[in-house]
Amino acid sequence: MIDSRRVVRYRTHVQQLDRERGSLADTAVLDLGVQETGPDGAMWALAIRGAEPDEADLVWLWTLRGAPHAYRRSDAAAVAAAVAPWSDADAAKRIFDASKPLKAAGIPILEALDTVAAEMRSTVTAPMAKGEVSTRLHEALPEAYQRFCRSCNAVHLYEMPFRLSAVRAGLELEPHTSPPVLKRIKGFKAVSAFPERLDPVRAYLHLCGPATVKEAAEYLDSPVKEVKAHWPHDAVEIDVAGERRWILAGDEAALREADAAPVRLLGPYDLLLQSRDRGLLVDDPAKAKALWPVLGRPGAVLADGRIAGLWRPRKSGRKFTVNVEPWGRLTAAERKAVEAEAERLAGFRGVALTAVDVAG
Known part of the structure; x- marks a missing residue:
């Protein structure tokens, strides 16, 4: 039997949090x-x-769960194929309530994503802010693709079809832009095949395993039935x-022998914190609530093969402090x-550290 500490140490190792130096090519995450x-x-x-690549060698794409992710630029077309929904049922699950008006209008979901992608591709001929792209799509697409947004007090495309169609259109995000700026991926050509390492189910099982089918499905926003059908042999x-x-099977020995126990300050959305078995990572409900609040997530302190506390940065003028709240x-x-x-x-942030404030 494997205990939770062994699992965290395994994930720490396969996610390479225990290495000091690495290249873009061999960075598994x-x-x-x-x-x-x-x-x-x-x-x-x-x-x-241990990887500090040139940003030009990376590409930022809206992919799994509609979240922005960085990938190797050389993998862009293969990633687009790897993260594509497997079926209409899968696509419907990934775009949530946006599927209802499309179904009511008799429009297959994958067809709808392709329609949005084609319109986005023809629209974004030069770097363009998301709002402008959205306005153009609002003018070009029929009612079934759109909704009234109370926060914007305007009608525009549903958010998830917009995001998931961008990569199908061969569009990337300019890093560190807010609002996001989209532009064409240079030399992008759609492909249908991709290397096994980019298979999101397989990659999740390797990097966040041992896992269940349900957890992998939650990570992908896909139906359990679909993920089960694509479960690695x-x-x-x-x-x-x-x-x-x-x-x-190839990871079982590494799991049983795992002993990685570095100290790291994990960002709030680091992959080690993204697995869908939060109770395994943090078994105390109060601590879990503090680590994964609805808004304003802190970072996590990784130490001795466990999540050992929280951290938050504080910047005021020239002062930069890291506040640490250990759980022991x-x-x-x-x-x-x-x-x-x-x-x-x-x-990393280009500032001088003023202090490290460790509670207790």
Whole structure:
């Protein structure tokens, strides 16, 4: 039987949080995509995995769950194929309530995504802000594709079809733009095949395993039935704290031998925190609520093969402080490592570290 600490240490290792240096080519999390949310997003996630690539070698795409993710630029067309819905049922699940008017109008969901993609492709001939693209699509597409938005007090496309169609159109996001700016991916040509490493179900099972079919489905926003039909043939069942889970056969030995225990300051949306088995990562409901609030997520302190606390950056003028809230006593070595990681974060942000404030 495998316990939760072993699982976290395995994920720490396969997600390469225990390495000091790495290249773009061998950074495993880029196969699943590195979520870009907040100032400590994709580039910080890569930095704490020892990879500091030139941004020109990366491409930002709206993919899984409609979230922006960074990938290797050389993988762009293959990623578009890998993250595409498998069927109308899958596409309907991924776009939520936007599927209802399309179905009522007799428009197949995949056909609708292709229609939006074609219109986006013809519209975005030069870098264009999301709002302008949305206005153009509102003018070009029929009622079934659109809704009244109370917050905007306007009618425009449903959000998820807009996002999921962008990659089908061969459009990327300019990094660090808000509102987002879309532009064509240079040399993009749609493909249907992709390397096995980019298969999102397989990548999830490798990087966030051992896992269940339901967890993988939640991560993809896909129906359980669809994910089960695409479950890797070499997935093997394993017992984790009395629960049936699955892992790729080639990863089982690494799981059983896992002992990675570095200290890292994980960004709020780091992949280690994105697996859908939160109770395995943090078994205390109060701590889980603090780590994954509805709004304003903190980062997590990784230490000794466990989530050991929370951290938040504080910047005021020239002062940059990292506030750390441990969930137990940090050893002297762990505290020193936390301070070193805070220095790394300050360097990443291009500021001088004023202090590391460790509660308690």
